Amino acid sequence: MKLLEIKSLNKSFNTKEILKDVNLSISSGKIVGLLGKNGAGKTTLIKLINDLLTPTSGEIIIKGNKVGVETKKVVSYLPERTYLNKQMKVSEVIEYFKDFYKDFDDEKAKKLLEDLDLDIEEHLTKMSKGMQEKVQLVLVMSRKADLYILDEPLGGVDPATRDYILDTILSNFNENASVIISTHLISDIERILDEVIFIDKGKIILQSDADKLRNKEKSSIDEIFRRMFKC
Numbered sequence: 001m002k003l004l005e006i007k008s009l010n011k012s013f014n015t016k017e018i019l020k021d022v023n024l025s026i027s028s029g030k031i032v033g034l035l036g037k038n039g040a041g042k043t044t045l046i047k048l049i050n051d052l053l054t055p056t057s058g059e060i061i062i063k064g065n066k067v068g069v070e071t072k073k074v075v076s077y078l079p080e081r082t083y084l085n086k087q088m089k090v091s092e093v094i095e096y097f098k099d100f101y102k103d104f105d106d107e108k109a110k111k112l113l114e115d116l117d118l119d120i121e122e123h124l125t126k127m128s129k130g131m132q133e134k135v136q137l138v139l140v141m142s143r144k145a146d147l148y149i150l151d152e153p154l155g156g157v158d159p160a161t162r163d164y165i166l167d168t169i170l171s172n173f174n175e176n177a178s179v180i181i182s183t184h185l186i187s188d189i190e191r192i193l194d195e196v197i198f199i200d201k202g203k204i205i206l207q208s209d210a211d212k213l214r215n216k217e218k219s220s221i222d223e224i225f226r227r228m229f230k231c
Helices: 042-049 090-100 106-115 129-141 159-171 186-192 210-217 221-229
Strands: 004-013 016-026 031-035 057-062 075-078 147-151 178-182 195-200 203-209
Touching (some): 004 042, 016 042, 016 203, 031 042, 031 186, 031 221, 042 057, 042 147, 042 178, 090 106, 106 129, 129 147, 129 159, 195 210, 210 221
Parallel strands (some): 075 147, 147 178
16 A cells, blocks of 8 residues: 555646646655745645645545545644744743644654754744754654655755754654655755655656666756756
8 A cells, every 4th residue: 555645636726727637656665855846836735735725636645544634643744834833932842742743752852952952941933944944843753653744844954954954854754654855955855865756837747766767867866857947
């Protein structure tokens, strides 16, 4: 059984088509790059998988269940924009997640915060945007989920921190889980990718094993992407 299956998925807002006949499947134990230019439909697709939008047609199945209450229990989602209450301390947010998610490991969260040199008693409002994004990533990766979906997880952090975050992602999900990473920083993440999905104008134009694609094209994923999209 596939971890994630998407069948004939379409999404329109009024008369504008955002996603067009999207079909894809993802197995367990994979780190997958969802890659496309701004406005290609990446965030819309992610929101549909998280049941934050309703498809115009088609279906999304996660671990054998149609998207809904049951699938939300097994998906850990990092949105592009911070949603946390900035008046709270980091420690208070950890307690909130611990109460809300049965699979949340607060000891892991505290260890990751320490590794990132983040003060657990600091108010979020006193933290920089990059620090807040680190906190949010820690919270997401501290769940024992089956599917992690990260929308631009590296956008607000400095280059020196990116490798640590990627290693954190690599070492903090079990072999039966998968991670979908949507990003425009392809060269930064491609070393950890097992598979890539290219999306353009709402359509999936390529899904491939990352190593096979690199060997076939004799190029990095970043170079292939730039050629295909003429960046």
